[in-house]
Amino acid sequence: MLLITILIATISFIYYSESRDKIILEYKSLMQDYVTLHIRRLKWLHNHFPQYNKYPRDNRFNSAIYDLEYKEIFSTLKSKEIHLEKSIYFTKNYVIYVHILGDYYLGAKYLLIEVPKNKEFLKRIYLNIVIFATLSFIILFIIGYYLSKLFIKPMKRSIELLDNFIKDTTHEINTPISIINSNIEMLNVENFSPKDCKKLNRIKIASRTLEGVYKDLKFTTLETIDKVNRDKINLKELIEERIDYFSLIIESKKITINLILKDFYIYGDRSLYIRLIDNLISNAIKYNKINGVITIILEENKLVIEDSGVGIDNSIIDKIFDRYSRFNDYEGGFGLGLNIVKKIVDYYNLTISVESQKDKGAKFIIKW
Numbered sequence: 001m002l003l004i005t006i007l008i009a010t011i012s013f014i015y016y017s018e019s020r021d022k023i024i025l026e027y028k029s030l031m032q033d034y035v036t037l038h039i040r041r042l043k044w045l046h047n048h049f050p051q052y053n054k055y056p057r058d059n060r061f062n063s064a065i066y067d068l069e070y071k072e073i074f075s076t077l078k079s080k081e082i083h084l085e086k087s088i089y090f091t092k093n094y095v096i097y098v099h100i101l102g103d104y105y106l107g108a109k110y111l112l113i114e115v116p117k118n119k120e121f122l123k124r125i126y127l128n129i130v131i132f133a134t135l136s137f138i139i140l141f142i143i144g145y146y147l148s149k150l151f152i153k154p155m156k157r158s159i160e161l162l163d164n165f166i167k168d169t170t171h172e173i174n175t176p177i178s179i180i181n182s183n184i185e186m187l188n189v190e191n192f193s194p195k196d197c198k199k200l201n202r203i204k205i206a207s208r209t210l211e212g213v214y215k216d217l218k219f220t221t222l223e224t225i226d227k228v229n230r231d232k233i234n235l236k237e238l239i240e241e242r243i244d245y246f247s248l249i250i251e252s253k254k255i256t257i258n259l260i261l262k263d264f265y266i267y268g269d270r271s272l273y274i275r276l277i278d279n280l281i282s283n284a285i286k287y288n289k290i291n292g293v294i295t296i297i298l299e300e301n302k303l304v305i306e307d308s309g310v311g312i313d314n315s316i317i318d319k320i321f322d323r324y325s326r327f328n329d330y331e332g333g334f335g336l337g338l339n340i341v342k343k344i345v346d347y348y349n350l351t352i353s354v355e356s357q358k359d360k361g362a363k364f365i366i367k368w
Contacts (some may be wrong), residue, residue: 004140011136012129019125023118024088031088031097034061038111039101052241061115065108073107077114084110112362133367153249170217177214180207205248212282215334218276220323231267236298238259238270242277242295249285250294259296268348276344279337280305280364287362304361312356320354 034230041056042065055074057063063065064075080090081257088097162330175323184204189197250257266273284294284307297304313321321342345366356362 001141001144005138007140008133008136012133015132021122021287027095027115028088028097031095031115032099034058034063034113035097035099035111038063038113039105040103041113042108043103049106062114063114065106066110066112067107068109070110075112077112079114079206082112083119084112087358129224145159166217166220170214173210173214173217176209177211184289201248201252208245210247212278215275216279216340219340220336229271230267231268231270231291233263233266233268233273235266235273235303238273239277239296239298242274242281245278246281246285253285253288254291255285255288256291256293257305258293261296261298262300264298264300270349272344276341276366279341282309283337284309284362301368303366304363305351306361308361311356311358312354312362313361314356316355317356 002232030036036054038058045056047054051059053056055076057076062076062078062080063074064077067073068086077094077096079094079096081089081091081096082333083089084098086098088095090096093116094114095117097113099113101108101111180203182208184200187200189200192200213336239261241261243259281294281296284305287308288294288307292308294308295306321338325334342352348368351367352367353367354362355365
């Protein structure tokens with residue numbers, strides 16, 4: 001639309017300039033004839049002055065004469081705008097032509113001829129521009145719309161393929177995750193050596209990570225936020241529960257958790273708030289450093305989750321909630337977590353803000 005507007009404006013300007021030049025030439029031709037006629041009258045009056053001292057007038061035009069020092073000698077002009085340095089110029093209602101006299105008749109150096117402006121001709125030019133611009137805009141917009149659809153079709157198809165892949169993946173990984181978790185629970189860890197326990201913990205961490213990915217994929221492709229429960233949720237207890245859920249992953253990165261939590265109750269769907277908190281904590285762990293720190297503050301009407309990780313570059317902060325966006329290329333994921341967070345925040349009419357600097361961590365603030 002911007003390109004179409006620029007194109008139409010350029011063509012309209014060229015058309016107006018050419019039409020205006022044509023008008024000026026027509027006015028010049030007409031007014032030069034008036035100049036020739038008026039010079040003869042001035043010469044006659046000059047030669048018969050002072051016996052005859054009446055300044056010549058004409059019903060077709062107005063005129064004025066000025067001396068060498070730009071002082072008015074006599075004028076019948078209607079317009080008060082005088083520009084002796086120009087050869088021809090337009091005022092609101094008139095066109096004025098300036099002619100330099102070779103002979104100083106009546107002491108005059110400049111002769112000005114004034115005729116009414118042909119407003120109908122100008123209106124016709126403006127009307128032609130409006131008609132041309134409107135028709136061109138409609139035609140070019142239709143062409144541009146279909147070209148845009150044509151150009152965007154491969155990208156749209158790619159997104160559809162990706163969404164279908166995610167749906168298929170979601171169906172496929174559900175059963176393996178369930179089998180892994182159920183078999184882990186059935187294992188008798190009392191007979192395990194410390195080395196085997198360490199291996200089992202790694203399996204649990206991998207299973208928890210995969211389970212989190214599965215839940216995000218399921219939420220994105222298979223679930224909606226149209227029909228939700230309205231539960232009374234103790235947000236403090238929920239956060240503590242989710243920290244316990246991620247405890248193995250937290251321990252594996254040797255992250256210190258600082259919890260400053262007050263009792264705070266909200267009404268909403270418990271599963272949605274679990275997804276919201278899980279994704280924020282998961283990102284705080286994923287993008288944190290070894291031996292890093294995560295601080296979670298819960299006050300009345302405010303939740304803050306801050307980490308000491310890699311941070312977010314200011315150039316992409318506005319895009320982090322977009323679907324499939326990711327902080328960097330060396331951490332895994334589909335780029336769905338923060339998009340899910342934003343959907344839930346918007347659904348409950350909450351506000352979320354981000355404060356971050358590169359290599360200095362990130363702080364997510366949610367307010368009710």
